[in-house]
Amino acid sequence: MNTITRTEQKQLTRQKLIEATFEVIAAEGFSGVTMAKVAQCADLSRGIGNFHFQTKEQLLLETLHALYREFENAWRSAIANAGPAPIDQLTDLIKRILEPPIADPKKVAVWMAYWGETPSRKTYMELCEMHDREWEAAVEKILRSMVSVDFNPHGMKLHAIAESLIAMMDGFWLEYLLAPDRFKPQDAIKACFAFLSSFFPDFQQSDKDI
Amino acid sequence: MNTITRTEQKQLTRQKLIEATFEVIAAEGFSGVTMAKVAQCADLSRGIGNFHFQTKEQLLLETLHALYREFENAWRSAIANAGPAPIDQLTDLIKRILEPPIADPKKVAVWMAYWGETPSRKTYMELCEMHDREWEAAVEKILRSMVSVDFNPHGMKLHAIAESLIAMMDGFWLEYLLAPDRFKPQDAIKACFAFLSSFFPDFQQSDKDI
Amino acid sequence: MNTITRTEQKQLTRQKLIEATFEVIAAEGFSGVTMAKVAQCADLSRGIGNFHFQTKEQLLLETLHALYREFENAWRSAIANAGPAPIDQLTDLIKRILEPPIADPKKVAVWMAYWGETPSRKTYMELCEMHDREWEAAVEKILRSMVSVDFNPHGMKLHAIAESLIAMMDGFWLEYLLAPDRFKPQDAIKACFAFLSSFFPDFQQSDKDI
Amino acid sequence: MNTITRTEQKQLTRQKLIEATFEVIAAEGFSGVTMAKVAQCADLSRGIGNFHFQTKEQLLLETLHALYREFENAWRSAIANAGPAPIDQLTDLIKRILEPPIADPKKVAVWMAYWGETPSRKTYMELCEMHDREWEAAVEKILRSMVSVDFNPHGMKLHAIAESLIAMMDGFWLEYLLAPDRFKPQDAIKACFAFLSSFFPDFQQSDKDI
DNA sequence: GATGAATGAGCCTTCATTCAT
DNA sequence: GATGAATGAAGGCTCATTCAT
Numbered sequence: 001m002n003t004i005t006r007t008e009q010k011q012l013t014r015q016k017l018i019e020a021t022f023e024v025i026a027a028e029g030f031s032g033v034t035m036a037k038v039a040q041c042a043d044l045s046r047g048i049g050n051f052h053f054q055t056k057e058q059l060l061l062e063t064l065h066a067l068y069r070e071f072e073n074a075w076r077s078a079i080a081n082a083g084p085a086p087i088d089q090l091t092d093l094i095k096r097i098l099e100p101p102i103a104d105p106k107k108v109a110v111w112m113a114y115w116g117e118t119p120s121r122k123t124y125m126e127l128c129e130m131h132d133r134e135w136e137a138a139v140e141k142i143l144r145s146m147v148s149v150d151f152n153p154h155g156m157k158l159h160a161i162a163e164s165l166i167a168m169m170d171g172f173w174l175e176y177l178l179a180p181d182r183f184k185p186q187d188a189i190k191a192c193f194a195f196l197s198s199f200f201p202d203f204q205q206s207d208k209d210i
Numbered sequence: 211m212n213t214i215t216r217t218e219q220k221q222l223t224r225q226k227l228i229e230a231t232f233e234v235i236a237a238e239g240f241s242g243v244t245m246a247k248v249a250q251c252a253d254l255s256r257g258i259g260n261f262h263f264q265t266k267e268q269l270l271l272e273t274l275h276a277l278y279r280e281f282e283n284a285w286r287s288a289i290a291n292a293g294p295a296p297i298d299q300l301t302d303l304i305k306r307i308l309e310p311p312i313a314d315p316k317k318v319a320v321w322m323a324y325w326g327e328t329p330s331r332k333t334y335m336e337l338c339e340m341h342d343r344e345w346e347a348a349v350e351k352i353l354r355s356m357v358s359v360d361f362n363p364h365g366m367k368l369h370a371i372a373e374s375l376i377a378m379m380d381g382f383w384l385e386y387l388l389a390p391d392r393f394k395p396q397d398a399i400k401a402c403f404a405f406l407s408s409f410f411p412d413f414q415q416s417d418k419d420i
Numbered sequence: 421m422n423t424i425t426r427t428e429q430k431q432l433t434r435q436k437l438i439e440a441t442f443e444v445i446a447a448e449g450f451s452g453v454t455m456a457k458v459a460q461c462a463d464l465s466r467g468i469g470n471f472h473f474q475t476k477e478q479l480l481l482e483t484l485h486a487l488y489r490e491f492e493n494a495w496r497s498a499i500a501n502a503g504p505a506p507i508d509q510l511t512d513l514i515k516r517i518l519e520p521p522i523a524d525p526k527k528v529a530v531w532m533a534y535w536g537e538t539p540s541r542k543t544y545m546e547l548c549e550m551h552d553r554e555w556e557a558a559v560e561k562i563l564r565s566m567v568s569v570d571f572n573p574h575g576m577k578l579h580a581i582a583e584s585l586i587a588m589m590d591g592f593w594l595e596y597l598l599a600p601d602r603f604k605p606q607d608a609i610k611a612c613f614a615f616l617s618s619f620f621p622d623f624q625q626s627d628k629d630i
Numbered sequence: 631m632n633t634i635t636r637t638e639q640k641q642l643t644r645q646k647l648i649e650a651t652f653e654v655i656a657a658e659g660f661s662g663v664t665m666a667k668v669a670q671c672a673d674l675s676r677g678i679g680n681f682h683f684q685t686k687e688q689l690l691l692e693t694l695h696a697l698y699r700e701f702e703n704a705w706r707s708a709i710a711n712a713g714p715a716p717i718d719q720l721t722d723l724i725k726r727i728l729e730p731p732i733a734d735p736k737k738v739a740v741w742m743a744y745w746g747e748t749p750s751r752k753t754y755m756e757l758c759e760m761h762d763r764e765w766e767a768a769v770e771k772i773l774r775s776m777v778s779v780d781f782n783p784h785g786m787k788l789h790a791i792a793e794s795l796i797a798m799m800d801g802f803w804l805e806y807l808l809a810p811d812r813f814k815p816q817d818a819i820k821a822c823f824a825f826l827s828s829f830f831p832d833f834q835q836s837d838k839d840i
Numbered sequence: 841g842a843t844g845a846a847t848g849a850g851c852c853t854t855c856a857t858t859c860a861t
Numbered sequence: 862g863a864t865g866a867a868t869g870a871a872g873g874c875t876c877a878t879t880c881a882t
């Protein structure tokens with residue numbers, strides 16, 4: 001019991017530091033992150049960050065891990081809770097990705113901050129690729145269950161359609177970030193449906209549901 | 211004559227520094243930029259960056275300016291050279307944005323690097339918004355010339371469609387960055403056309419042209 | 421009985437810490453000593469060093485004490501066990517100092533580490549002077565018993581001869597440290613005898629004994 | 631001319647930093663060395679040390695280099711200036727090593743500080759071995775020129791005698807450091823001569839000269 | 841105009857020390 | 862007594878910026 005409390009406390013502190021890192025990135029950008037600021041934001045002392053994560057880089061990496069984990073949980077649960085119909089799964093997935101709390105200004109800002117550093121950091125790149133693969137596979141799997149084998153409208157393979165849908169959602173996040181006042185989740189969702197409707201006629205009808 | 215040479219020399223050095231900044235960002239990310247690296251990359255002396263741009267921030271800002279200027283030139287010339295038909299203008303615009311040299315791994319990496327810092331820097335935000343406004347207006351203008359006034363398919367206004375198209379193209383850039391091997395300009399262009407075809411029937415046919 | 425066990429336990433832990441300090445100095449030099457490394461080397465917990473010795477400085481000082489104590493025991497027992505003849509005492513003393521386990525690479529390294537810090541630390545200096553005085557007095561006492569009062573060969577007083585012998589032995593330790601492969605205890609001992617033989621003819625003969 | 635001045639200035643600053651490092655080691659020991667203290671001692675700004683030597687370790691290493699260089703110059707010039715007679719060369723050599731400015735409390739303290747760290751630092755060890763090899767060879771060469779080939783008194787080879795003489799001088803330095811008030815250069819020199827006199831009868835006479 | 845040595849603020853990191861458990 | 866998480870001071874190092882040459 002004594003031991004458990006200590007271990008729990010440690011986990012709690014780590015969690016606080018990761019959340020503080022998130023907040024600092026959101027507020028000051030990637031280049032504005034300082035171990036001191038993180039500690040202060042977490043209401044802890046100077047050395048604690050290095051104590052728990054050894055290096056700043058490690059702390060940043062674990063924060064990115066946490067971000068991906070949350071994102072993955074979101075889409076997995078959206079699919080799991082949407083019922084068996086693929087069209088419902090896809091609909092719910094899109095909504096989940098493009099509405100709060102996933103599409104949230106702070107969160108998107110942090111995503112962007114990491115992505116901006118990704119091409120020049122191997123560790124980020126690898127993490128990113130790993131998660132993207134799973135994410136893309138999940139989307140493609142739903143699409144595949146909606147059509148016959150030799151489906152190829154607009155000369156695009158299913159794979160490319162999935163990629164494009166993902167690109168579109170990422171693009172809306174970016175828009176959310178760079179022009180938050182012009183961005184409306186409803187329109188973003190509609191646009192995704194419109195895109196899909198040119199491949200899958202069923203989506204024509206679902207437009208009203210939004 | 212002597213004076214002219216001096217002024218030209220000055221401009222040349224400034225240009226070299228901006229290009230070097232671009233290269234360093236592409237190679238090492240935004241957080242990897244130092245005045246020393248930029249100077250070295252430009253094959254110039256240490257203090258030269260501050261000499262010409264006063265501060266690092268100023269150099270970074272002017273580099274972003276140059277980036278936007280190039281981008282704007284690209285889409286303006288695409289529209290200008292496409293002929294009078296809106297559909298041709300839009301087609302060429304999309305191709306211009308999603309093909310080299312505009313959609314280039316290095317260039318996109320630099321865009322991302324700036325965007326990652328944008329939400330936390332007012333100057334970047336303002337610059338970004340200003341350019342985006344013009345860019346969005348140009349796209350919307352073309353779309354508007356293609357349809358009647360009360361156009362409202364999928365419950366989306368023309369404005370939102372333009373935004374969505376832009377978001378889509380930005381999303382493909384992002385994809386280009388994070389998964390360069392899976393990204394194919396052809397598919398990205400097709401996807402944009404597919405998206406537009408669900409609003410503008412004319413695009414159905416243009417699919418073959420790509 | 422319980423109390424005794426506790427006290428013993430405490431002594432044991434202190435001893436382990438001192439030994440660990442010794443090991444860490446030998447392995448990483450004086451500047452490489454940290455409380456954490458010492459604790460880890462002793463297979464104990466982080467805070468234990470300060471718990472038993474209050475400060476790092478105190479732990480280092482007590483380790484030096486232990487080192488001197490061991491050294492003193494060595495030469496005292498060498499003298500005590502050598503029989504009554506001064507020449508035998510001196511012979512055994514020299515051998516004891518210049519052969520393992522006293523002349524041991526690790527041990528000498530630790531001596532050097534402390535000596536390197538000695539001139540800038542009053543506490544070490546005092547400890548060092550105190551022990552050296554006794555050590556020098558013991559050597560001088562043996563020498564004195566070997567000669568008549570007005571002994572003054574080479575213009576050197578007995579006192580200076582004792583000092584020189586000690587310096588010589590210290591010098592061999594140093595050599596052991598800086599050129600361990602070239603150092604041979606046998607030669608070092610012979611050299612000491614050669615030095616003494618130029619003051620005390622008796623040593624001429626003892627050369628063969630080594 | 632302009633360039634020369636700049637280069638000279640740079641060399642001067644480097645020199646000042648090395649001397650300051652020397653002073654700080656002498657005053658506060660190896661573990662008391664701080665880049666800030668060195669800079670302050672040299673009357674320069676904080677970052678200058680790293681600017682010229684990259685790392686603290688590098689600065690310490692170059693300081694050791696300078697120390698060895700000075701030492702080597704001392705014994706080489708002593709030999710060169712002593713005339714052709716080996717006994718004169720050896721005599722002058724010993725005097726040079728055991729008298730100021732070479733045998734100087736500060737300088738010896740710095741030597742000791744480095745030696746204390748030597749066993750745990752490969753770079754120091756290598757530097758040390760390299761110089762020692764030359765130093766020992768020079769001493770041995772003089773000794774060799776004083777005797778016939780099959781010289782082997784006290785069962786010691788010439789090589790071992792040279793080593794022993796060096797060990798003796800090192801030991802006196804150590805004594806100088808740990809018991810400066812008891813150390814007298816005159817006695818140290820006499821002791822060396824006494825040691826040598828037991829191998830080389832010629833040294834018997836030279837005792838008076840000191 | 842250009843250079844690069846010098847400055848000094850600020851950051852990451854280490855580490856002795858404390859103290860709640 | 863022992864543990865190890867937490868603290869906070871201090872050090873090495875980087876880097877934007879300045880300025881004498």
